[in-house]
Amino acid sequence: MASRxxxxxxxxxxxxTAVVRRNGVDxxxxxxxxxxxxxxxxxxxxxxxxxxxxxxxxxxxxxxxLELDLVLGNWxxxxxxxxxxTAVKSLIHVLDLENPDLWKWLTxxxxxxxxxxxxxxxxxxxxxxxxxxxxxxxxxxxxxxxxPWVKGWxxxxxxxxxxxxxxx
Numbered sequence: 001m002a003s004r005x006x007x008x009x010x011x012x013x014x015x016x017t018a019v020v021r022r023n024g025v026d027x028x029x030x031x032x033x034x035x036x037x038x039x040x041x042x043x044x045x046x047x048x049x050x051x052x053x054x055x056x057x058x059x060x061x062x063x064x065x066l067e068l069d070l071v072l073g074n075w076x077x078x079x080x081x082x083x084x085x086t087a088v089k090s091l092i093h094v095l096d097l098e099n100p101d102l103w104k105w106l107t108x109x110x111x112x113x114x115x116x117x118x119x120x121x122x123x124x125x126x127x128x129x130x131x132x133x134x135x136x137x138x139x140x141x142x143x144x145x146x147x148p149w150v151k152g153w154x155x156x157x158x159x160x161x162x163x164x165x166x167x168x
Contacts, residue, residue: 041088053080056091065099071106075125090121107133109143 042048057080061073076091083091094102097116105112105122106129116122133142 041085041092043085043088052088056080056088056095059095063099065103068099068103071129072125075128079124087121090119093119094121094125 041052043052056076057073060076061069063069063072072095080088080091101110101112104110105116106126108126108130111117112122
């Protein structure tokens with residue numbers, strides 16, 4: 001019995017990994033899981049809808065990347081109750097993205113691939129993030145589009161005015 005479970009798990013791992021082609025475009029397999037949904041979406045009755053919404057809220061608030069926990073968690077909490085099945089599937093695709101990539105795309109540090117930029121949930125989330133950035137941070141304080149953000153300190157600074165410890 002244990003060997004059967006091991007074979008099933010190996011099959012799932014192999015099926016979920018794909019070769020990434022950068023120049024040939026096909027980046028979609030890298031950014032999304034192999035199946036279009038990570039769990040069953042069933043909005044047929046109130047109990048199943050509540051379970052699905054709770055799972056989505058948990059996945060959006062517990063990513064392990066504080067900025068995304070806050071941005072995604074708040075956005076999902078505000079919008080998930082009004083979503084239909086298609087929108088929920090789009091949300092699941094966004095939640096399946098890797099944290100560093102998603103953060104760079106949402107904050108316009110990098111351009112997302114076409115498959116991501118055409119996702120309606122990603123577009124709504126990106127619009128909200130950019131609106132908040134423009135509202136609370138002057139453009140001159142941010143890096144130019146396509147450039148990495150710069151920290152407000154120098155971790156590698158050496159010399160007599162270097163910090164005693166940490167990022168002071």
